[in-house]
Amino acid sequence: GIQVEQSPPDLILQEGANSTLRCNFSDSVNNLQWFHQNPWGQLINLFYIPSGTKQNGRLSATTVATERYSLLYISSSQTTDSGVYFCAAYGDGGYNKLIFGAGTRLAVHP
């Protein structure tokens, strides 16, 4: 099955800084999503982005499907951005089983 790798595993930022999170996947994908897991454990869907670029406020994401990677950009980070960011993908094969990376744990300090 598809393999999903995220980097860096941990990231510490000062409030206001920008950051880039990376997700590499081992095969062609039909779906790629970025999630933010908040301190209560809930997974918030940030982007559904199998290809191309999307933006939502201070967050944006780009997936280059031909090169098998996706990037999540966080600009002007805030303390509320803290948490774990997961990339997840599925490729061809039955039932679109979403496979998660190990996550990037982000801590934004005031």
Next chain:
Amino acid sequence: SQTIHQWPATLVQPVGSPLSLECTVEGTSNPNLYWYRQAAGRGLQLLFYSVGIGQISSEVPQNLSASRPQDRQFILSSKKLLLSDSGFYLCAWSPGPPAGYTFGSGTRLTVV
């Protein structure tokens, strides 16, 4: 609009006791349904998925089972809990490709 409900939010159960976690989806029909587990400080592992009533596929051999008695209801069960069953359990749904997943709020299970 579609919503997904999962309960209970937290659960503390003794070793050897049974388990039943329920997940329901509203506002859609024939969704794909999924159960994931997250161990403390780790990523998410797919446990079961279902593409229709009574159709369950297991990803990881374990002490758990799943059932889908109705189109929009997905249940995770165990006859006898083990300490290793502790974790954060998340239900998700998808309308099928190409579309994203939406997750429920999760159940934090502690087996003591």
